Amino acid sequence: MDFKEISLLEPLELINFLMSIGLLYRTCICTKCKIECKLRKRQTPEKYSWRCTKCSTFYSVKSGSFFEQFKLSIINVLEIVDYWAKDRKQADMHESLKISRPSIFKICHLLRQLCFLDLDKENFKVGGKNSIVEIDESVFNKVKYNKGKDMIHMTKNKQIWVFGIRERISKKVFFQAVNNRKENTLIPIIQKHILPDSIIYSDMWKSYDSIAYLPQNYKHFSVNHSKEFVDKRTGCNTNSIESVWLKCKSKIRQMQGVNRLYLQENLDEVMWRHNECGIVHKCQYKYSRRLVFNKILNLMQINNMKRLEERMEEVENEHKLHNRIKNIEKLFENDFKDLVSRSTQTEASSFDYKVKRKKENLEFE
Known part of the structure; x- marks a missing residue:
């Protein structure tokens, strides 16, 4: 069910639907009398509240749920979630929905944290025997004429690099913001997230020189980008991971820059959309916005x-x-x-x- 269908539900139907998918509690126990409360009509944004039949105490239907953290009505929160699923800018949400920017930011921030939890990055693995994995690094905080919003926010002289991994078969991606692109920074990430016996394609950055000598028995091929984009002898290229950088940077550009503190969580959001909601459409790898909405609703469950x-x-x-x-x-x-x-x-x-x-x-x- 998408948001358009949800928005047509009557208040009680909406509450019952959210209970059925685990976003609201099905029952409520009075903290004073220890008896089960009943749903009763009340003048609240949700139109219904839990009411104890003995002491007449009211409890919000939002108690213990994702919605409890906001003064907004449930339908307003779901509308913001729908905009987020469609990858709309927060400024557009503010203009269209007439909801305060802090509320929108907090909801989007929490949704990104749910994406992080679902990704399970600690156990993320790609590659394997004869599987091709592309790796690359890209700088994310260039500013022109030393003006504008610097992503690192506190030290304009440092560069923020992001290290990326993409497996060709599964098309899964992994991004990690790093302080530098030295060998002792990048090699541990490669060893942690790329399985042994994988075939690794990269450019000729010097930090990758030791990959072929690692105990994981990687097969390493590189392409000299100053001369060509595809190695004519081996067929090695990093075109796939390069195309993924466009998706990441367009996300940051859409936000008109982002504070360094929130860079990684925005990368995690791009990873989650790509890895968990991706579909092949007309020979292109895209994600379904309806699928994004339904998956994030599942992550918003009470448990x-x-x-x-x-x-x-x-x-x-x-x-x-x-x-x-x-x-x-x-x-x-x-x-x-x-x-x-x-x-x-x-x-x-x-x-x-x-x-x-x-x-x-x-x-x-």
């Missing part, structure tokens, strides 16, 4: 909410650590003006302002 909550705690801690490192670097550079604002109310910012006041005696917690 995934605990994992999502744990993931959000991890992300928050990563951001705090990122801000702390950023501020300490600025302190050592005697550059106070670019410190993370204390108004963010994070532990990192309050810590760094204490350090600023005691700059001569830096004490790390």
